[in-house]
Amino acid sequence: xxxxxxxxxxxxxxxAFFLLCSTPTQSTESGVGxxxxxxxxxxxxxxxxxxxxxxxxxxxxxxxxNEKTDTRDDGSIVDIYVEPHKLKDxxxxxxxxxxxxxxxxxxxxxxxxxxxxxxxxxxxxxxxxHKDDPDGKHERLGVVIEQIDSFMTSVHARPNTxxxxxxxxxxxxxxxxxxxxSLGSHQRAEHRLENPEVCGxxxxxxxxxxxxxxxxxxxxEKGDSESAVCSDCHTTHDIDSPEGGSVMLTITENCGSCHExxxxxxxxxxxxxxxxxxxxxxxxxxxxHGGHKVRSVDDPTSTIHxxxxxxxxxxxxxxxxxxxxxxxxxxxxxxxxxxxGIWIVTxxxxxxxxxxxxxxxxxxxxxxxxxYQDRKAGKSFAHPHxxxxxxxxxxxxxxxxxxxxxxxxxxxxxxxxxxTLLFSxxxxxxxxxxxxxxxxxxxxxxxxxxxxxxxxxxxxxxIAMSNIxxxxxxxxxxxxxxxxxxxxxxxxxxxxxxxxxxxxERPNFDRFTYWQKFDYWAPFWGAAVIGFSGIMxxxxxxxxAFLPGWVxxxxxxxxxxxxxxxxMFLFTVHFFNSHFRPDRFPMSTIMFTGAVPxxxxxxxxxxxYERLKASGELEKCLIKPPSExxxxxxxxxSVVLILAGLGLxxxxxxxxLTMPS
Amino acid sequence: MRRKTVFAILSLLVLMPVITQAAGxxxxxxxxxxxxxxxxxxxxxxxxxxxxxxxxPEVFIDAMQAYKADKSNSTIMNRxxxxxxxxxxxxxxxxxxxxxxxxxxxxxxxxxxxxxxELHDKYCEKCHEDGGRPGDAGTLAGQWMPYLxxxxxxxxxxxxxxxxxxxxxxxxxxxxxxxxxxxxLIHYYGSQH
Numbered sequence: 078x079x080x081x082x083x084x085x086x087x088x089x090x091x092x093a094f095f096l097l098c099s100t101p102t103q104s105t106e107s108g109v110g111x112x113x114x115x116x117x118x119x120x121x122x123x124x125x126x127x128x129x130x131x132x133x134x135x136x137x138x139x140x141x142x143n144e145k146t147d148t149r150d151d152g153s154i155v156d157i158y159v160e161p162h163k164l165k166d167x168x169x170x171x172x173x174x175x176x177x178x179x180x181x182x183x184x185x186x187x188x189x190x191x192x193x194x195x196x197x198x199x200x201x202x203x204x205x206x207h208k209d210d211p212d213g214k215h216e217r218l219g220v221v222i223e224q225i226d227s228f229m230t231s232v233h234a235r236p237n238t239x240x241x242x243x244x245x246x247x248x249x250x251x252x253x254x255x256x257x258x259s260l261g262s263h264q265r266a267e268h269r270l271e272n273p274e275v276c277g278x279x280x281x282x283x284x285x286x287x288x289x290x291x292x293x294x295x296x297x298e299k300g301d302s303e304s305a306v307c308s309d310c311h312t313t314h315d316i317d318s319p320e321g322g323s324v325m326l327t328i329t330e331n332c333g334s335c336h337e338x339x340x341x342x343x344x345x346x347x348x349x350x351x352x353x354x355x356x357x358x359x360x361x362x363x364x365x366h367g368g369h370k371v372r373s374v375d376d377p378t379s380t381i382h383x384x385x386x387x388x389x390x391x392x393x394x395x396x397x398x399x400x401x402x403x404x405x406x407x408x409x410x411x412x413x414x415x416x417x418g419i420w421i422v423t424x425x426x427x428x429x430x431x432x433x434x435x436x437x438x439x440x441x442x443x444x445x446x447x448x449y450q451d452r453k454a455g456k457s458f459a460h461p462h463x464x465x466x467x468x469x470x471x472x473x474x475x476x477x478x479x480x481x482x483x484x485x486x487x488x489x490x491x492x493x494x495x496x497t498l499l500f501s502x503x504x505x506x507x508x509x510x511x512x513x514x515x516x517x518x519x520x521x522x523x524x525x526x527x528x529x530x531x532x533x534x535x536x537x538x539x540i541a542m543s544n545i546x547x548x549x550x551x552x553x554x555x556x557x558x559x560x561x562x563x564x565x566x567x568x569x570x571x572x573x574x575x576x577x578x579x580x581x582e583r584p585n586f587d588r589f590t591y592w593q594k595f596d597y598w599a600p601f602w603g604a605a606v607i608g609f610s611g612i613m614x615x616x617x618x619x620x621x622a623f624l625p626g627w628v629x630x631x632x633x634x635x636x637x638x639x640x641x642x643x644x645m646f647l648f649t650v651h652f653f654n655s656h657f658r659p660d661r662f663p664m665s666t667i668m669f670t671g672a673v674p675x676x677x678x679x680x681x682x683x684x685x686y687e688r689l690k691a692s693g694e695l696e697k698c699l700i701k702p703p704s705e706x707x708x709x710x711x712x713x714x715s716v717v718l719i720l721a722g723l724g725l726x727x728x729x730x731x732x733x734l735t736m737p738s
Numbered sequence: 739m740r741r742k743t744v745f746a747i748l749s750l751l752v753l754m755p756v757i758t759q760a761a762g763x764x765x766x767x768x769x770x771x772x773x774x775x776x777x778x779x780x781x782x783x784x785x786x787x788x789x790x791x792x793x794x795p796e797v798f799i800d801a802m803q804a805y806k807a808d809k810s811n812s813t814i815m816n817r818x819x820x821x822x823x824x825x826x827x828x829x830x831x832x833x834x835x836x837x838x839x840x841x842x843x844x845x846x847x848x849x850x851x852x853x854x855x856e857l858h859d860k861y862c863e864k865c866h867e868d869g870g871r872p873g874d875a876g877t878l879a880g881q882w883m884p885y886l887x888x889x890x891x892x893x894x895x896x897x898x899x900x901x902x903x904x905x906x907x908x909x910x911x912x913x914x915x916x917x918x919x920x921x922x923l924i925h926y927y928g929s930q931h
Binding site: 112113114115116117118119120121128134137138141148150183184185186187188189 | 763764765766768794795796800825826828829832833835836864865867874875901902903906
């Protein structure tokens, strides 16, 4: 019974073993496995089942220097040669050919292989896998990833307009993947020299222009790898149409990576300032120098050669007169040999700024020190609490107060709009320019403010002259009511400094102090310098019709330097003298109310007070206190203007201190 | 008896899926049927039948598929090939790829063989590398010379499709050395064993 019952079990086990052995097992989970009981043969990947093609098998054909081309099935010739030693030295030298050429599954190729290489995906994946490796071997790949990201948004990565099945260019249109060197390698040097030809394969017209340029001759004829190639100006991957604003800005910026000095001088001109702020309507390097055709100024075919320069200027400045030819587009005040006139004017303006600000800042510091000491000693002027019975003296009529207000407001607008250009290198300038609405609006604003400023100045001048003429019988040019400086002012300067050093009591003044006279006369000089230079720059064609072009260089310098001097003087010295000295702090509203309390008048202008009192004229000058509305309005106006002035001063200091040397 | 019946049913149930999947003989078993013409394990001893041992599996598949589709001139291979599924052909390809090729010495003209060697280096080596020894383009070295003659005649007569580029190379070799080019190549291959 036992024997009988064991027989089916044996049969079952045997059958199962036989069938399992003879069953053609198909692919397993982890690989190709067996086929009809047959294991995959050598030369094929057991995991994927794909043929393993060693690099030397590929190089059998592609590394034959005697047969560098092949004929396609359609009869066209194709370059198939890969220089073995270059491939070996390449960063990809240790890769299998088929890692990139994934469509190649058999060798010899049974069909013409489609060149499909996925550089982007492979590099991104490799970066993801290795970016945190402690050995840092893949660090450089981070740069490649950045370049890929730039490429992906570039015009090269966009579909071709004539054939949208392909992009305008892809990685291997520019890169010889079989010859990619690491940083500092000979491959990179070679690739640099080949760059124009590589780009020129598509951009033929540009290459032909480049060949004739100084850059092109140096690179292509002399093998000078220091000279500019396409990617130096156009960047390597962040390529876009040069019609686009950002590209124009980038190219202009990139010129400066070699031509550093030229770019500095360009940036100090109106052309360069506008460009630095991100606007492209002003002249850029390539507008004058010809982009791909760039040639030396001595070359008669150059766009900047004297014979051709006017035509170049005419591209923007229609009907530019010959005076334009004398303009030094890159002139600057640091090279006496080359630009002696500009150098002298620059140094003069610098000395003027140092002299004026140096004197008055010392004056401010000493004054502050003395008043502070006097206050501590209880000797300073104690402002009486103004009340309804406080007696005031009329110091400024409504006309002068309006003139001052218009002058102050227009000056601030001029400072803001002007320094936005002057300090175009700062971050704040870009923001302000955007807020103003761009350089065109800024120009209108600046010129409108300048017109108001000059208009106010002329109106004041006419009124002042009328007053003098009307009072010609009694007016004394060097008298106490005249703004003309006199010997007393000189003595007052000495007296003030003696007081600063504690050698005497505070001097007494008449109607106008010497610092007020300086404040008054400074705009005369300013109006002449800033006004005339501004008009020259405002109307270049008219100016150049009568004057040589180098006056633009001078005008640019004096306009900016004098404006800087005025700005720094007004918002430091004038503000201190009028508002911030301890006796006046935090502000004085006299210039807005026109009235000064009698006690303060006596303190500030004792000589005038005594003179008026003695002549019996004082009574005529006494007035009631300003209305509450006038007082409050004047305070508010003072606060606004003082804060605006200090804000502008801050911007100017930031700009001045960060100015490229 | 009852127990015996239970085991029989159990065996059937367990093995049913396996039995239904079983597609017949193994690749090796199928390959054994080729031995009559192509020799034991693919090393032919009959001069008209090529050795297929160590043959590149994809070249084997290409040849069988061409026979199957009547695209390649043959005596009986087109009929034989039609009898196999694609999977069976691939299985046999894997089998023969792993067999060692055993060659027989052949009578040849040494002078022609020398010329053939030159022609091979110039026109054939890039595909049939290493002198035409087993590789990814098919075995030529040591192949039976009568078979090579038939094969080349078929190619030249358009009875067998040239692989890509081969016609260009053959034409170039013939242009180079005239009619003796193919003989020279065949004697060169026949000289190797």
